Amino acid sequence: xxxxxxxxxxxxxxxIIGLAMYVFGxxxxxxxxxxxxxxxxxxxMLIFYATGIPTGYPYLIINSxxxxxxxxxxxxxxxxxxxxxxxxxxxLLNIMQVFIKEPLVKDIFLSSVLGGILGGVGLGITFNQGxxxxxxxxxxxxxxxxxxxxxxxxxxxxxxxxITSSFFVISSxxxxxxxxxxxxxxxxxxxxxxxxxxxxxxxxxxxxxYEQIADFINTESRRGLTIIEGTGWYTKKQVKxxxxxxxxxxxxxxFRKIKEIDPEAFISQGSVMGVYGKGFDEIRH
Numbered sequence: 001x002x003x004x005x006x007x008x009x010x011x012x013x014x015x016i017i018g019l020a021m022y023v024f025g026x027x028x029x030x031x032x033x034x035x036x037x038x039x040x041x042x043x044x045m046l047i048f049y050a051t052g053i054p055t056g057y058p059y060l061i062i063n064s065x066x067x068x069x070x071x072x073x074x075x076x077x078x079x080x081x082x083x084x085x086x087x088x089x090x091x092l093l094n095i096m097q098v099f100i101k102e103p104l105v106k107d108i109f110l111s112s113v114l115g116g117i118l119g120g121v122g123l124g125i126t127f128n129q130g131x132x133x134x135x136x137x138x139x140x141x142x143x144x145x146x147x148x149x150x151x152x153x154x155x156x157x158x159x160x161x162x163i164t165s166s167f168f169v170i171s172s173x174x175x176x177x178x179x180x181x182x183x184x185x186x187x188x189x190x191x192x193x194x195x196x197x198x199x200x201x202x203x204x205x206x207x208x209x210y211e212q213i214a215d216f217i218n219t220e221s222r223r224g225l226t227i228i229e230g231t232g233w234y235t236k237k238q239v240k241x242x243x244x245x246x247x248x249x250x251x252x253x254x255f256r257k258i259k260e261i262d263p264e265a266f267i268s269q270g271s272v273m274g275v276y277g278k279g280f281d282e283i284r285h
Contacts, residue, residue: 018123025119030111030112033108033112035112037163039155040062040135041135043058055094062135063086066134067138085134116182139155202244212262223244
């Protein structure tokens with residue numbers, strides 16, 4: 001099996017795992033207690049509460065309509081992963097609803113928290129692999145084409161409108177509030193997961209013993225680096241600066257070694273959200 005095929009299989013496997021976590025959080029903790037989520041999933045949940053139609057069917061129908069509309073307006077910019085995620089979520093929603101009839105946790109607050117965490121982490125895994133669930137993301141891109149409004153705000157507005165609409169279906173202020181709690185926890189969990197999964201640090205290292213430090217980073221940490229020529233403006237001396245990007249978890253080892261080699265070294269460290277290329281994440285589209 002070629003490396004490329006293995007990479008594709010691995011990517012879609014993680015997308016399925018992420019989507020399964022998301023759907024499990026919705027069906028095991030939110031739907032049985034009639035807590036409404038955001039997005040097209042939330043619309044599908046409202047249809048289920050009102051009519052009893054399993055959520056997978058309206059989810060697929062609404063998303064299919066949005067994709068067709070987006071292709072007409074935005075062009076064929078939606079990849080296989082978006083369509084794949086839509087179908088997988090629809091199937092999993094219907095399957096899990098057959099087997100899960102009662103909430104795993106009957107405390108409504110705990111259910112909203114657990115459902116939000118599972119949903120957020122699941123979406124984080126999916127997004128980290130370049131996947132997309134479509135839905136309100138598509139609406140945001142369509143509106144953004146004609147109005148100068150950030151997609152993040154549009155998605156937030158859509159979620160607020162959908163969750164607020166749940167009051168007219170289930171007539172419960174309490175569950176409306178817990179819907180907002182779930183929405184916030186999902187957003188926070190997605191951000192926390194993506195930050196933890198992708199966080200790297202950029203190091204600028206100034207040292208007269210730059211060769212020893214560079215050799216350690218290159219051979220022991222197995223990270224690439226660049227030596228940059230510079231001039232210290234205070235001393236007017238020529239200096240060598242090491243620039244490298246490493247995973248955050250790798251930085252303590254490098255700091256210990258630098259202290260051992262040159263305690264007088266000057267180091268600047270900055271966090272970066274995403275690093276793409278050899279040794280880090282693949283460039284996704």
